[in-house]
Amino acid sequence: MENKKYPVDSAFSVADRRLKSTPSIIAIDGPAASGKSTLGRRLADAFGYLFFDTGVMYRAVTWMALQRGLDVYDETAVTALAESIQIDVLPASKSDGRVCDVIVEGRDITWAARRPEVDRNVSIVAAYRDVRRAMTEQQRRIGLRGNVVMVGRDIGTVVLPEADLKIYLDASAEERARRRFDEIIARGGQADYDEILSKVRARDRIDSTRAVAPLRPAEDAVILDSDKMTADEVFAKVKALCDG
Ligand code: CDP
Ligand code: CDP
Numbered sequence: 255m256e257n258k259k260y261p262v263d264s265a266f267s268v269a270d271r272r273l274k275s276t277p278s279i280i281a282i283d284g285p286a287a288s289g290k291s292t293l294g295r296r297l298a299d300a301f302g303y304l305f306f307d308t309g310v311m312y313r314a315v316t317w318m319a320l321q322r323g324l325d326v327y328d329e330t331a332v333t334a335l336a337e338s339i340q341i342d343v344l345p346a347s348k349s350d351g352r353v354c355d356v357i358v359e360g361r362d363i364t365w366a367a368r369r370p371e372v373d374r375n376v377s378i379v380a381a382y383r384d385v386r387r388a389m390t391e392q393q394r395r396i397g398l399r400g401n402v403v404m405v406g407r408d409i410g411t412v413v414l415p416e417a418d419l420k421i422y423l424d425a426s427a428e429e430r431a432r433r434r435f436d437e438i439i440a441r442g443g444q445a446d447y448d449e450i451l452s453k454v455r456a457r458d459r460i461d462s463t464r465a466v467a468p469l470r471p472a473e474d475a476v477i478l479d480s481d482k483m484t485a486d487e488v489f490a491k492v493k494a495l496c497d498g
Pocket of ligand 1: 288310312378407409
């Protein structure tokens with residue numbers, strides 16, 4: 255197990271934290287496969303809120319850049335693309351395991367945006383200042399309407415610093431790689447654990463060391479280490495926080 259970068263439950267003790275009313279804006283940040291979407295979806299269902307996974311926007315830009323044959327290291331070209339494409343995130347139109355539909359220029363790219371080539375390149379694209387500016391503006395507009403659970407890397411720190419509840423969900427890289435591995439096997443696919451682990455680590459490294467909006471907990475975030483917790487336990491703990 256790697257050393258944890260942050261003291262667990264440090265910013266606020268989970269047990270001590272009490273909210274006066276159900277939070278209207280809930281921000282969930284953390285590294286890949288820490289369980290953000292799983293938790294976010296369940297909270298959104300429980301409260302009847304909009305669930306918004308901001309990662310799909312960076313994935314959509316990356317997918318489109320690859321589709322158009324752009325060099326992902328060409329910041330000017332990728333930024334121009336991010337500033338011009340229309341990304342729509344709509345309620346799921348099919349029951350094939352998707353949480354929502356991701357539509358770019360009329361094409362349903364929900365699953366395409368999860369392909370390995372997007373995984374490999376998305377953190378490069380997401381590190382560009384003006385790509386982030388374009389995405390953040392759209393995310394903030396949606397988030398400020400309230401009754402929303404927004405999930406990403408910089409929601410509590412940059413996108414919605416006024417969020418009523420900020421969760422930073424962590425887990426070791428080994429555990430997170432195991433979760434992704436299990437997901438692929440459960441879908442009947444083939445996977446190499448060591449390869450997944452090294453990709454998870456590479457993405458963590460870029461996401462947490464970039465100059466703009468790096469992955470880190472907000473000062474007032476509740477930090478949860480989910481290594482030894484089931485998804486049900488994480489949900490129960492956060493739901494209890496929301497219920498005050
Ligand atoms: O689902 P998973 O955690 O693997 O990734 P994701 O949430 O779909 O995010 C994909 C990538 O987008 C991340 O590795 C980050 O590079 C970037 N991202 C970001 O920079 N800021 C966000 N608010 C959300 C995602
Ligand atoms: O959104 P993010 O990339 O942070 O993670 P996710 O897509 O929610 O995937 C997490 C995976 O780990 C899912 O297969 C969950 O069932 C599983 N899991 C979890 O979410 N929370 C735990 N405490 C343990 C496992």
